[in-house]
Amino acid sequence: MIIFWGTKSKKKKLGYVADYCVYCRGVQPYELSKVSAVGHIQGLSLGSGKTVGFLKRCESCSMVNAADATGYSHVFKKLPDDLHVLVVSSFPEIWDVYAERLELEDRLYNDDPISKEERAFLLREPLDAIAEEIEIRFKGEAQGDKPTGLGCVITLGVVGFLFFLGIVNEGSSIGSFLMQAAGVLGVVGFFSVFVLLLTSKQRFLKNTVYPLLGRTYSQINPSLEELEQHLQPFRNAGLALGKKIDTRKLLDAIHQARVELSQPG
Numbered sequence: 001m002i003i004f005w006g007t008k009s010k011k012k013k014l015g016y017v018a019d020y021c022v023y024c025r026g027v028q029p030y031e032l033s034k035v036s037a038v039g040h041i042q043g044l045s046l047g048s049g050k051t052v053g054f055l056k057r058c059e060s061c062s063m064v065n066a067a068d069a070t071g072y073s074h075v076f077k078k079l080p081d082d083l084h085v086l087v088v089s090s091f092p093e094i095w096d097v098y099a100e101r102l103e104l105e106d107r108l109y110n111d112d113p114i115s116k117e118e119r120a121f122l123l124r125e126p127l128d129a130i131a132e133e134i135e136i137r138f139k140g141e142a143q144g145d146k147p148t149g150l151g152c153v154i155t156l157g158v159v160g161f162l163f164f165l166g167i168v169n170e171g172s173s174i175g176s177f178l179m180q181a182a183g184v185l186g187v188v189g190f191f192s193v194f195v196l197l198l199t200s201k202q203r204f205l206k207n208t209v210y211p212l213l214g215r216t217y218s219q220i221n222p223s224l225e226e227l228e229q230h231l232q233p234f235r236n237a238g239l240a241l242g243k244k245i246d247t248r249k250l251l252d253a254i255h256q257a258r259v260e261l262s263q264p265g
């Protein structure tokens with residue numbers, strides 16, 4: 001028997017806090033988690049491990065980023081219905097800390113004048129925030145997503161079930177047919193999962209990045225030229241964000257978000 005051991009990262013949910021979200025462009029509830037490096041044998045954790053950092057996930061847009069857990073005065077075990085209650089206890093200084101940023105947001109919302117520099121900042125802010133996430137996704141190994149996981153489960157389930165029926169009917173023509181069917185479906189399933197894994201990066205752009213940035217930029221409503229101009233520094237630096245984002249697709253996502261925004265309800 002081969003024994004696997006080593007360290008793995010383990011995420012533990014701590015509770016809920018309030019913080020500013022770059023993508024939602026406002027104060028939002030966040031789920032706070034602690035990440036630890038724990039030793040394991042055969043995937044089974046050994047103890048609670050050493051804390052290596054904290055992560056926060058926006059409850060509105062689901063984006064995850066690093067958190068400074070020491071900055072919160074209280075962490076709620078259960079998410080309160082009222083955002084004000086969450087803010088007052090977990091991050092009471094938030095309105096002062098982000099006063100300038102939120103005042104700019106108010107002006108944008110009310111169609112009040114904003115300077116050229118402020119507009120450039122609003123266009124750059126979400127790109128700076130998402131650059132690392134896209135870099136990790138595209139430069140690292142292919143990461144399985146929900147469709148990949150589902151493909152795996154369906155393949156294993158169907159093949160396992162047919163294999164089981166084949167064993168039950170062993171010796172008969174039905175049994176041999178079921179075993180052959182399990183083999184064929186196993187090969188088809190394996191290649192399907194492989195293709196799903198290879199296309200997971202493009203799905204991340206299509207299903208997460210474009211809709212997210214589309215909503216973030218919907219109020220700012222940039223032109224194609226402005227998007228090109230702000231993505232150019234990322235291209236010059238050789239970063240995946242600059243190379244992988246298709247500005248026309250991003251512009252389509254912004255227009256789509258603006259249509260949704262203008263619809264009542």
Ligand SMILES: [Zn+2]
Nearest residue numbers: 021024058061
């Ligand atoms: Zn958000």
